[in-house]
Amino acid sequence: MKTIDPSFAEPIDSDRSPALSSSALGILVFIVTELMFFAALISAYLIIKAGPEAWPPAGQPRLPIEASAVNSLILFASGYILFRGYRSFVKEGNSEGTVKLVRFCLLLGVVFVAVQGFEWVRLVGFGLTMTSSQYGAFFYLIVGTHGIHAIGALIGIWRLYVKLRAGILRQSSFQGVLFFWYFVVGIWPILYVLVYLS
Amino acid sequence: MAEVAHAEVGHDDHHDHHEPSFWSKYVFSTDHKMIAMQYMFTGMAMALIGGFFAYVFRMQLAFPGASIPFWGTLSPAAYNSLVTNHGTIMIFWVAMPVLIAAMGNFLIPLMIGCDDMVFPRVNRLSYQIFLISAIVLIISFFVPGGGFGGAWTAYPPLSAKAQYNATPFGAPLWLIAVTLEIVAFLLGGINFITTVMNARAKGMRMYDIPIIVWMIVIASILFMCSVGPLIAGAVMLLFDQTLGTGFFDGAAGGDPVLWQHLFWFFGHPEVYVVLLPAMGIVGEITCTFARKKLFAYKLILYSTIGLGILSFFVWAHHQFISGVDPRAAYLFTTTTLLISIPVAIVLFAYIATLYGGSIRFTTAMLFALAFTGEFLLGGVTGIWLGSSGVDVYLHDTYFVLAHFHYTFVPIAIIATFAAVYYWYPKMFGRKMNETWGKIHFWGTTVSFNGIFIPLFILGAGGQHRRIYNFQHYPDLAGADMQDMRVFATLSLIVMLAFQVIFIVNFFVSLKRGEKAGNNPWKANTLEWVATSPAPHGNFGPVMPEVYRGPYEYSVEGREEDYWPQNEKPSDS
Structure with missing residues (x-):
């Protein structure tokens, strides 16, 4: 039996340190659900x-494969930079370098979402909508879901x-956000290959 | 890094010793026990609505066309809506909140010896989203066209097109309510898993965790892994309903069976999501009142994990007549029959726990024993239905209906009552009246069998599930069949009437029940160390430490027949 420090500054059980912080573990459990969600889509x-109709259907605009490939690289760079930022945070705390890295990651992420949005506007202009075909419906459903996740992660x-x-940033919070951004970055190539390159 | 836990706990009120206001104490509380009570009372209120719906449509089936007391004559559209929402409410707004959310929230921190969930504000958000979902569902009954009437499984095209289901506003609201409810439990599930992993009392190893906590955690993992496809399907169906997409529309190149896969991929693990907490409750109560160590703790644990994995490979047994390839049906028959083995192992372990025990027939114990017996009936009839050859004939009959009520009523009603009678002293500091409890027990279980045994017979006789008035079908309108329908309906009314006893007993005992003390049942687990009712922070300034497993009853050489988990070994 031991007494808890009433100020709650200390953990209840300072001699028992879990392998993963609660924030990181909670995010991981959430990512499992998200993986199943995307797996269903x-x-x-x-x-x-795989149904009887031609894919992609005739008379529907083709997806911008090259522009999206460049955009994918921007997303990957953003993921790598947040990883660098986390390492820098662990080593030197909220130094000028850490702040710069996180700001750069944020900027690249916003560029990715903005380019995606710009492509959507063009595709809608060319006549690809959710109701124009199954092709369009699934494109907006899957890529849109990813976009919403990207926006959530950027927030x-x-x-x-x-x-x-x-x-006032704790390492465990950083770790949680990092894991979620890994998820958003990591699932993108799968979606890109399946949706754009088919 | 448990500092996260404390930064988010919002414990300031506790330590400043000022009296929290009504709103922060009862409505916007982050205390896991208060959130558990919010879930439990919301669930019970919804159970009354669901039970009333059952009463109305059973009256229509027994006395077709008659004016029903408290309702009036029932139109076919209203009948569809009542049946749909009865199923939805009982599963998503009664079984889930009471068994997983209320029991998980109340028991996990108390039983693993910590002061609260690791994410208390996420926990509060979870209940708030759940409450909004319940309100959205109730609103959907009053929009033009009435509540959704496409059956709780919501198969398209019936559910997708307003010209078929005739509920243009009810259908999307229903879907939104279900999706919100599921998001609420997602937040709860993250909390449960993380709390049990990271916040256990000092000394509590894997095999010292009470079996119900394990079961709630495994159920949460099943839920987290299975719910994604349902959300995906719900979003797609909502787009079909509102934006005019054709994901599930064959004419537009979609596939209606796709919905069934997405729905049942969630829907079957969901059965185990509610079953596991119920089995955990029964395990705890059986041990305490048999005064014996739980038989084969590790075997139960491993069987449950195996059951969890298998439950992801049985879903298509709901679709044997939906055009599933017979070879695939054969595979799903095999997995379905296999999954009965781990369930049977757990139930037999409970029966073995009883053997040689000194059994005390308290109300909680009676309900726990009734669960074991009644659920066996539900399980065994499931083996018939899991065989694709038999299922072709029994599909969509009352046999199926009676089967899943023989599983769900023991889970959501009988096990829940067991839990309420057992943990009531810890929740409110007083015991419920045992005499009235036993009257309630016999009234509930006997009338429950009175409802569903006739329905088994009717179903085997070919009575189809989704019929508004059997008088329109001469083969099903005979006097013998109609008598059984009347008997089932009268049994339902008896069952509902006996719940009045429970409600009165519940509220009268709040003020006038016998004072319970900390450990009225002389049980071992940590929640009985806390004062009854447990204060904010649960254990006061000294957190318990664990020295042994949770089921050390009737240990030889000890004066008392129980040995609390936190009692220091005498030699030290």
């Missing part, structure tokens, strides 16, 4: 795509950036 897409990174500059 992808399997639905593959089933419909997380922005909050992280604000806390980092204020000097």
